[in-house]
Amino acid sequence: MSTAAIAIASDHAGFPLKTELAAMLREKGYDVLDLGTDGPASVDYPDFAYEMARALKDGRAARGVLVCGTGLGISIAANRYPWVRAALCHDVTTARLSREHNDANVIALGGRLLGTELARDCVDAFLSTGFGGDRHAARVGKLTSPPDLDGTARETSGT
Numbered sequence: 238m239s240t241a242a243i244a245i246a247s248d249h250a251g252f253p254l255k256t257e258l259a260a261m262l263r264e265k266g267y268d269v270l271d272l273g274t275d276g277p278a279s280v281d282y283p284d285f286a287y288e289m290a291r292a293l294k295d296g297r298a299a300r301g302v303l304v305c306g307t308g309l310g311i312s313i314a315a316n317r318y319p320w321v322r323a324a325l326c327h328d329v330t331t332a333r334l335s336r337e338h339n340d341a342n343v344i345a346l347g348g349r350l351l352g353t354e355l356a357r358d359c360v361d362a363f364l365s366t367g368f369g370g371d372r373h374a375a376r377v378g379k380l381t382s383p384p385d386l387d388g389t390a391r392e393t394s395g396t
């Protein structure tokens with residue numbers, strides 16, 4: 238188990254699942270940084286993606302869990318920040334591969350779509366899987382530093 242804090246944030250639609258997942262993470266011994274929201278009142282998911290991006294940028298957390306109704310809006314918002322690789326996951330396989338292939342540092346989940354047990358299993362897989370490196374490393378590098386739109390050809394790096 239990592240000793241670095243796991244940040245967690247949601248909008249109102251994700252709040253019930255966030256509460257469940259935060260409790261699960263604490264039970265497992267993780268240091269949980271809860272960035273809100275703190276109740277069912279309607280809020281805007283980009284504001285909580287922003288809080289997640291800040292926490293990752295300033296080192297308060299190494300990984301994060303984001304929840305909104307579908308996981309769509311909050312993952313789109315989080316991925317506006319170049320140091321965030323937020324993976325929207327609906328099953329354990331995508332959660333595992335988001336780490337192995339994409340070095341995702343945030344898992345995004347749909348609180349209105351996933352059952353609690355499946356969501357717990359997704360977070361478990363996300364936190365327990367390492368990055369595969371090798372051919373995936375150059376690709377992930379291109380996510381952080383995409384080329385300018387000047388027609389420059391990009392190298393490919395195998396299968």
Ligand code: RB5
Nearest residue numbers: 250305306307309310311
């Ligand atoms: C909130 O109603 C809902 O739109 C939001 O949680 C999310 O699903 C957006 O992508």
